[in-house]
Amino acid sequence: MTSWQSVAVSVFLYVAVNAKIPDYIKICKRSDPDISQCILNSIEAIRPKLAEGIPELDIPAIEPLHMPEMVISRGGAFKAIGTNITVHGASNFIIKALETDIDNIVYNASLHFPLISFDAIYDVDAKILAMPLKGKGPINANASDIEGRAVIKGHKQVEDGKTFVMFDELKLKLKMKNYQIRLENLFNGDKNLGEAVNAALNENKKELMNFMRPRAEELASKVLLERANKITRHFEYDELFPSD
Numbered sequence: 001m002t003s004w005q006s007v008a009v010s011v012f013l014y015v016a017v018n019a020k021i022p023d024y025i026k027i028c029k030r031s032d033p034d035i036s037q038c039i040l041n042s043i044e045a046i047r048p049k050l051a052e053g054i055p056e057l058d059i060p061a062i063e064p065l066h067m068p069e070m071v072i073s074r075g076g077a078f079k080a081i082g083t084n085i086t087v088h089g090a091s092n093f094i095i096k097a098l099e100t101d102i103d104n105i106v107y108n109a110s111l112h113f114p115l116i117s118f119d120a121i122y123d124v125d126a127k128i129l130a131m132p133l134k135g136k137g138p139i140n141a142n143a144s145d146i147e148g149r150a151v152i153k154g155h156k157q158v159e160d161g162k163t164f165v166m167f168d169e170l171k172l173k174l175k176m177k178n179y180q181i182r183l184e185n186l187f188n189g190d191k192n193l194g195e196a197v198n199a200a201l202n203e204n205k206k207e208l209m210n211f212m213r214p215r216a217e218e219l220a221s222k223v224l225l226e227r228a229n230k231i232t233r234h235f236e237y238d239e240l241f242p243s244d
């Protein structure tokens with residue numbers, strides 16, 4: 001271990017050992033016969049805090065969710081950059097079902113997002129649906145009835161005799177039912193071309209959803225995984241999931 005690593009580990013342990021479980025985190029006993037329901041209740045209890053952000057755990061707000069930049073590229077043929085991104089609705093998820101394997105740290109969840117709205121500044125010069133897409137300006141998109149299936153896996157890590165949960169991966173599959181999208185100022189403000197392309201983007205929903213899905217899944221997984229790890233790294237496994 002380098003000295004930097006040991007400093008990092010000691011800081012980490014210091015934070016963990018000295019943190020008291022705050023009252024917005026509802027603990028679940030490992031022996032609870034319905035631990036999945038208990039965890040569901042905990043997630044409901046922490047939802048408003050996740051929405052507004054939890055500075056003491058270094059968790060930024062998700063309502064709205066701000067991101068400085070997002071780059072979408074596909075094999076050199078397509079490249080788009082979004083900046084100044086704001087997402088509304090991410091905290092309104094509904095967990096339809098949750099299965100947990102506490103000992104092996106596997107959580108499977110079915111999720112529903114009633115409405116997600118996305119605002120950004122786009123910059124694109126590419127081809128999509130066999131038509132040119134070029135411009136720079138505001139973009140707004142609304143997606144309704146998004147179904148998700150998430151599998152999150154982690155492991156227990158022992159540091160100086162203390163056990164923590166670390167989440168390693170979150171696999172997310174999303175299915176979107178419908179959306180509306182609008183790009184302002186396409187083709188340098190050419191009204192006819194801009195309207196035609198916006199109409200085409202809203203008519204070929206299946207193709208565009210298939211195109212966007214992997215990127216949306218990747219982005220949402222990253223946001224969720226980061227937040228889950230920020231919660232668990234602050235508290236010991238036995239504090240979050242006491243044995244009795």
Ligand SMILES: *[C@@H]1O[C@H](CO)[C@@H](O)[C@H](O)[C@H]1NC(C)=O
Binds near residue numbers: 084086
């Ligand atoms: C970035 O977004 C914020 C909030 O949505 C807005 O107030 C600001 O003007 C935007 N900045 C640019 C450069 O568009």
Ligand SMILES: *[C@@H]1O[C@H](CO)[C@@H](O)[C@H](O)[C@H]1NC(C)=O
Binds near residue numbers: 099100101108151
């Ligand atoms: C979670 O889902 C995966 C695959 O979808 C399955 O193999 C696993 O048994 C599930 N685990 C739990 C705890 O439900």
Ligand SMILES: *[C@@H]1O[C@H](CO)[C@@H](O)[C@H](O)[C@H]1NC(C)=O
Binds near residue numbers: 140141142180182
């Ligand atoms: C998205 O929804 C908002 C609020 O209902 C609306 O103002 C906006 O025009 C919608 N965007 C599109 C692209 O339809």
